[in-house]
Structures are given as C-alpha cells and as structure tokens.
Amino acid sequence: MNDSRIARKLDASTGAGTRLDPWFDRYADRALGMKQSETRSLFAVANRPEVVSLAGGMPNIEGLPLDFLADMTAKLIRERGPQVLQYGGGQGEEELREMIVDVMRPEGIRAHPDDITITTGSQQALDIITQIFINPGDVIVAEAPSYVGALGVFRAYQANVVHVPLDKDGLIPEALEETLAKLAREGREVKFLYTVPNFHNPAGVSMSAERRPQIVEICERYHVLILEDNPYGMLGFDDQTMTPLQRLNPDGVIYLGSFSKTFAPGYRVGWALANHAVTQRLILANENAVLSPTKMGQLSIAEYLRSYDWMAQIKQYRSMYRERRDAMSAALDRHLPRASWNVPEGGFYTWVKVPDGIDAKAMLPRATTNLVAYVSGTAFYADGQGSDHMRLSFCYPTPERIEEGVRRLATVIENELETIEMFGHPTRYPNTGVETPKSNLR
Numbered sequence: 001m002n003d004s005r006i007a008r009k010l011d012a013s014t015g016a017g018t019r020l021d022p023w024f025d026r027y028a029d030r031a032l033g034m035k036q037s038e039t040r041s042l043f044a045v046a047n048r049p050e051v052v053s054l055a056g057g058m059p060n061i062e063g064l065p066l067d068f069l070a071d072m073t074a075k076l077i078r079e080r081g082p083q084v085l086q087y088g089g090g091q092g093e094e095e096l097r098e099m100i101v102d103v104m105r106p107e108g109i110r111a112h113p114d115d116i117t118i119t120t121g122s123q124q125a126l127d128i129i130t131q132i133f134i135n136p137g138d139v140i141v142a143e144a145p146s147y148v149g150a151l152g153v154f155r156a157y158q159a160n161v162v163h164v165p166l167d168k169d170g171l172i173p174e175a176l177e178e179t180l181a182k183l184a185r186e187g188r189e190v191k192f193l194y195t196v197p198n199f200h201n202p203a204g205v206s207m208s209a210e211r212r213p214q215i216v217e218i219c220e221r222y223h224v225l226i227l228e229d230n231p232y233g234m235l236g237f238d239d240q241t242m243t244p245l246q247r248l249n250p251d252g253v254i255y256l257g258s259f260s261k262t263f264a265p266g267y268r269v270g271w272a273l274a275n276h277a278v279t280q281r282l283i284l285a286n287e288n289a290v291l292s293p294t295k296m297g298q299l300s301i302a303e304y305l306r307s308y309d310w311m312a313q314i315k316q317y318r319s320m321y322r323e324r325r326d327a328m329s330a331a332l333d334r335h336l337p338r339a340s341w342n343v344p345e346g347g348f349y350t351w352v353k354v355p356d357g358i359d360a361k362a363m364l365p366r367a368t369t370n371l372v373a374y375v376s377g378t379a380f381y382a383d384g385q386g387s388d389h390m391r392l393s394f395c396y397p398t399p400e401r402i403e404e405g406v407r408r409l410a411t412v413i414e415n416e417l418e419t420i421e422m423f424g425h426p427t428r429y430p431n432t433g434v435e436t437p438k439s440n441l442r
Contacts, residue, residue, distance in 0.1 A: 030136070030158050052405030054392040055373040057201065057348050061264050063316055065308065072303055080299065088295040090287035091279075092118020092271070096302040100271055103305070104257065107233055107241045111273055117282040118293045122231060122258040122270035126153045128285035129227060129254060129272065133191045134159045139183060142194040143171050145351075145380030145389070147201045147229065150194055154382070159191075161382035168342065170207030171195055173214040180222045192225040192254075198242055199232040199347025202380050202391035206242060206345065216248040226253040231261045234314050236346035237322035251275045259301055261348075262314050267297040321348065327399035328392060331406035336413065341392075348395035351377075353388060357420045358413060360390040366415070372408035 076084055091097070097113035104111055119125040126149065134140070136158035142150065144163035154161050162183065164175050176193070183190055195215070197207040207215070219226050228245045236242075246255040258270035272282055286293065304310065328350050329343050341352040354360050361376035377389030394402055 030156055051368065051371045051373055052397060052401050052408060053373045054394070054397065054402070054405045054409070055375045056396060057393050058396045059261050059265060059317075059348075060320065060396050063320065064264060064313070068308060069300075069304070072307065073300060076300060076303055084296055084299050086295065088292040088298070090283045090292055092116070092293050093295065093298045093302065096269075096298045096305075097271075099302055099305045100257070104255075104273070106311075107230075107244050108247050109244055109255070109273070110247075115273055115276060115279050117272045117274070117279055117286060118298060119270045119272060119286065120290060120293050121260055121265070121268045122229065122256045122272075123149055123153075124286075124289070124293075125256050125270055125272040125282075126150055126227075126229070128282055128289060130154060130157045130159070132278075132281045132285050133225070139188050139190045140192060140194055141176070141179060141183075141190050141224070142382070143196070143200070143203075145202055145377060145386060146194065146382075147196055148375075148379045150229065151380070151382050154194075160188075162190075163381065163383065166200070166203060166205065168205055170197060170200070170205055170211055171215055173211055173218060176215060177218050180218065180224065184222065190222065190224045192227050193219055194227045194229065195245070196229045196232075197245060198230055199235060199344055200349075201232070201347070202349050202375070202377070203351040204342045204344030204347060204349045205351075209243065212243055212245060213248055216245055216252070220249060220252055227256070228253050229256045231256075231258045232347040233257075234262050235318055235321060235348075237318055237325065238345065239315070239318065240345070246273060254278060262317065263301065263304070263310070267301055268294060269297045269301050318346075321346075321395055324394040324397070324399055324402060325350070327402045328394040328406070331403045335406050335410035338417075339413070348393050350392045350394060352390050352392055354390060355413065355417060356388075358416050359387045361387050363412060363416055367409060367412045370408050370412050372405045372412070374409065 094113060096118060097116040100116055101111050101113055117125070119128065130140075130153050134154070134157045138159050139162055140154050140159045141162050141164055142154070143166050145166075146161075146163070151161065162179060164179050165172055180190060193215075195207070197212070199206055216226065218224075226245055226249070230244065233241060233244070244253075244255060246253040255273040256270065257273070259265075259267060260270065272279075274282060325344060329341075332339065332341055332350070332352070336352070338355040339352050341350050344350060354363075360374075361378045364374070364376055367374065375391040375393075377386030377391065378384060380386055380391070392406075397405060
C-alpha cells in the first residue's frame with residue numbers, strides 16, 4: 001500500500017478530510033492523480049490583452065462566414081427546432097456520420113457511417129477509448145513528446161505511459177520495435193500506441209510516407225492497437241494530405257477526427273472511426289458519459305457541410321496559417337539564432353530547442369512578466385523531461401504579434417543566458433532515460 005493511500009486511510013479512520021477539502025479522504029485514487037495541464041494553467045495570464053500568447057492552440061476563426069452561420073442556425077431552428085433541440089442517440093446523428101465519410105475521403109479513408117461514433121470533441125473520444133481499454137497500471141506507448149491533453153487522460157485512468165522518440169520524420173520505427181520488444185520481455189502488455197502522425201502537436205513534424213507502413217506492421221506483429229489522432233491532417237500548407245494509418249490497417253487502428261481545427265471548436269464535435277466491435281463499446285461508453293452528443297452542434301455542422309463550400313474555407317485556413325508559420329520562422333531567425341527549431345509543413349506549432357543551459361519551465365514566470373507566453377516542453381512528457389524545449393503556437397496571433405512575441409521572448413532568453421554566464425548553469429530536471437528529440441527537428 002503506497003504512502004498516500006495509507007495517509008488517506010488514517011484520515012478516513014478519524015472521519016476527517018483536510019482543512020481545505022473535507023471530502024479529501026473520499027476521492028477515488030484516480031482523482032488524486034489529476035492535475036491541471038501546463039497549457040491550461042497559462043490561460044489566465046495568456047488571455048490578458050497586453051500579453052503576446054504563443055502558447056494556446058486556438059484556431060483563428062475570424063475568417064468564418066459568421067453572417068451565413070447566423071442565418072443557417074436561425075433557419076435550422078425555425079424549420080427543425082423540435083428535432084434539433086431534442087435528445088439524440090449515443091452514436092450521433094446519421095446524417096452527420098454520412099457527411100464525415102465524405103470529409104475523410106480526401107485523405108484516402110473509405111469508411112461506413114455505422115463505424116463512426118460522434119463525440120464531444122476528439123478529447124472526449126480520447127477519454128472513452130482510454131476508459132474501455134485501460135485498467136490501472138496498463139501500458140500505453142506514446143511519442144516523445146506527446147499531446148498534453150492525451151497525457152492528462154492517460155494519467156487520469158492511471159496508465160503507465162512509455163515514451164518512444166520521434167525525429168523530423170515522425171515516430172522512429174526502430175525505437176518503437178525496440179520498446180515493444182523490451183516490454184514484451186518484461187511481460188508488460190501494451191494496450192495501444194498513441195500517435196499524432198500529421199503536423200504533430202507539439203513537435204510540428206509529420207510521419208514520413210516510408211515509415212507509415214513500417215509502424216503499422218510493427219504494431220500488427222506485436223498485436224498492439226494504434227490510436228491515430230488526426231486533428232490537423234487537412235491543414236497542410238501545400239494542400240498535401242498523407243496516407244492515414246487507418247487506411248493501412250482498418251481493423252488495427254482507431255482514427256480520431258475533429259471539426260475544432262478545420263471549422264470551429266465551439267461546436268464541440270469530433271468523431272472516432274473504429275471497427276464494428278470497438279464501435280459498439282464506444283457507443284455504450286458515450287451513452288454512459290453524455291447520453292447523447294450535442295445534437296444542435298451535430299446538425300449545425302451537417303447543415304454547414306451540406307450548404308457551404310467547406311473545402312474552400314479550409315484552403316483559406318491553410319493560406320492564413322502558412323503566412324503565420326512564415327512569420328514565426330522569420331522572427332526566430334532574426335531574434336533567436338542560438339536556438340534551433342523545425343519549420344512545420346502544416347498545423348499550428350513550432351517546436352523550439354532553447355540554447356544550452358536554459359530551463360524553459362523555470363524561465364516561464366520571467367517570460368510572462370515580460371508579457372509573452374509559451375508552453376514549456378515539460379508539458380508534453382509523462383516523465384518530467386522536456387525542459388530544453390518549448391512549444392510556440394503561430395495559429396492565433398497576427399504576423400505582427402508573432403514578431404513582437406518572439407522579440408520579447410528573445411529578450412528573456414538573452415537575460416537567462418547572461419545570468420547563466422554569471423552564476424553557472426541552473427539545476428536541470430532529471431533525465432529519465434527516454435531519448436528527447438533535439439536539433440534533429442530543425
């Protein structure tokens with residue numbers, strides 16, 4: 001029995017909680033493992049108008065056809081109000097699932113509406129998938145670095161996350177095979193591999209075409225399910241799309257999609273594509289969690305897809321985000337020549353290795369004091385590493401704000417380097433033995 005559980009049992013024996021929380025001794029163990037992500041912790045500061053936020057992954061939705069959406073919504077309620085405002089089914093509305101089949105087709109996915117489950121954003125899909133597969137102590141293999149929202153879900157369900165490094169071409173097949181072989185020798189069963197193969201959050205890289213069948217083959221051989229999270233796949237700056245892992249092994253991959261990045265996050269609509277057996281369990285978990293996903297959001301998106309040129313809208317997004325990516329790269333070249341970074345071909349993020357000696361997490365309070373925000377690389381690892389990296393987001397600020405934000409950040413970094421030269425290197429977070437992607441992401 002671990003120390004925290006012993007302490008809680010002692011509290012329970014006296015019928016006491018804590019001074020701050022009288023119900024502390026009644027929480028489930030998994031609740032005690034929950035913590036606010038580093039990205040969410042920044043929101044209160046980053047949303048202040050005087051702060052240039054290079055932290056959040058918020059899409060820029062100013063280019064949406066708001067007048068069209070207002071008229072569309074009014075018409076939808078006038079003509080279908082009793083249906084739109086009523087409960088729905090746990091799998092989601094069939095008319096939207098049929099349209100999602102068309103949305104996935106440009107990426108090469110051939111799917112059936114019956115194999116799609118609508119969720120409250122793809123974040124909820126992560127939650128219910130983890131719920132149905134993971135017992136406390138089970139192993140999930142995830143890229144290093146990995147999406148902070150997924151790591152939070154995995155932690156909440158008390159999974160053990162084992163990281164596998166990626167480089168400029170995405171997840172490294174040899175490292176994955178070595179990790180799976182080691183875990184097999186140790187008798188530790190891997191429930192699934194979690195990957196963001198396209199325009200990765202936070203690393204900004206994409207899995208190469210050569211590696212995709214290798215990753216799928218390795219997972220087939222070790223009987224490991226793949227959870228393919230693809231919120232950015234339609235946002236390639238050169239109009240490129242890449243072969244989904246799901247297409248290579250439909251029965252061995254659960255594919256997650258979302259309208260949050262390609263349309264608007266406020267509707268909170270995502271989906272999971274899985275084989276029929278898994279889909280039936282996802283529907284049950286969905287019903288237990290929310291009864292039915294938002295019907296208003298689903299039917300609004302269905303009407304948008306049916307009556308508006310949504311692909312033209314996505315092309316506008318691609319152009320806008322490419323301009324902001326270019327602004328970020330140019331600003332880094334001008335102001336942070338001692339750092340290294342990748343130049344992403346799509347998505348929202350640039351992954352920056354800070355100059356040697358700097359601890360990005362320890363530096364963050366001084367950056368926010370200097371009115372610029374970023375996310376420390378430590379947010380994207382389950383084991384405390386990553387302090388030598390930061391994630392910079394270029395999706396929301398204007399090019400002018402990006403320039404100013406990087407200039408402010410460079411001032412903070414220069415001050416840190418001067419302090420290090422004067423007093424020596426600060427204490428670094430311990431390395432736990434998992435390789436961290438470094439300048440090979442340049």
